[in-house]
Amino acid sequence: MTGLMWTACGTGFTFLMTALGAAVVLFMISDDxxxxxxxxxxxxxxGVMIAASVWSLLIPAIEEAEKLGxxxxxxxxxxxxxGVIFLMLLDKLLPFFHPEPDRAEGVSRGLRHTAMLVFAITLHNIPEGMAVGLAFAVAANNGDPAMFAAAVALAIGMGIQNFPEGAAISIPLRQHGMGRFKSFxxxxxxxxxxxxxxxxxxxxxxxxEAIxxxxxAFAAGAMLYVVADELIPEAHLENSRTGTISVMIGFMLMMTLDVAL
Structure with a gap:
């Protein structure tokens, strides 16, 4: 029960941060x-997801496997x-979310692109929730305070990166004509x-426990696929360095959380 309670708190926090990010649309003075x-x-x-994939998922995966001999x-x-193949297959099985280069520019194309982003973020939230649950499950099974601290750090990191993701969904939807509350x-x-x-x-x-x-590692692969396929390309539209700098900041923050906590 301890693992369940901690997981409920951890994933409840990550969900709350998503909701808070989405709520930005309710307080926007302008819709631009x-x-x-x-x-x-x-x-x-x-940046946060890249660091989380390495320090919170892949390294623990290696350590847990070695503990099992x-x-x-x-x-x-x-x-x-x-994890990568799973998301690639889902991408192939859901052609509605594929962008069409030859599609006319306009609102319809924008809504289609936003729908793809909504799907991608929602999809990668599944392994994120699994990752937090697994982190607390491992900590509960081992009774190690350091593992609990690492699980808490993972939940905090996930929550921090969920804030901009919530906003990244609700605000574009509002831009394309959806009501504020519905976008939220x-x-x-x-x-x-x-x-x-x-x-x-x-x-x-x-x-x-053996798997x-x-x-x-599956969660790490799924997360990095979304990063490489969706987030980084979107962050680098028009060759702006804003996305690059933000990736570095997010990476440093999550790395610091993982190592310090």
Whole structure:
């Protein structure tokens, strides 16, 4: 129960931060969202996710595999590849979300692109919730205060990067004509999957300890796929350095959280 309670608190926090980010749309004085600010949001989220994938997911996956007497690189590399392939297959199976280069410019194209971003962020929130759940499950199983601190750091880091993601969903929706409150609900809903999958992961983690390293690496692969395929390209539109600087800031912040806590 301790693992469930901590996971509920951790994923509840990450969901709350998503909701707070989405709520930005409710307080906007103007509906014109500066592209430079949006690139900064996405770049920051990308940097946080890159650092989280390494220090909070891949390194723990290697360490947990070695504790089980196995070679750490096998589940790390294998799980990572599975996470990437999983999202690639989903991308192929959902052609509605594919951008069409030959589609006429305008509102319809903008809405289609925003729908793709909503799907991508919601999809990667699933392994994020799993990652938080797994972190607390491992900490509960080992009874190690240091592992609990690492799990808390992961939840904080996820929550921090969820704030700009919530805004990155709700504000573009408002730009394309959707009502403020409805835009907020869509942005908030993208984070609901985190507590759901986090709690489900804890419930089964105790009986599948052997695959925990694979699941951690799977989450890392899924997260980095979204970073490489969606967030960084979006953050670097028009060759702006705003996205690059934001990636560095997000990476340093998450790395500091992981190491310090």
């Amino acid at each position: 969202f500066n592209d430079k600010t949006r690139r900064a949001f996405l770049g920051f989220a990308a 196995k070679k750490g690189w096998i589940p790390a590399a294998g799980g990572f590849a599975c 609900l869509y942005g908030m809903a993208s984070g609901v999957v985190e507590p759901i999958f986090g709690l489900l992961t804890v419930l089964v983690a105790g009986t599948v 925990l390293p694979w699941m951690l």
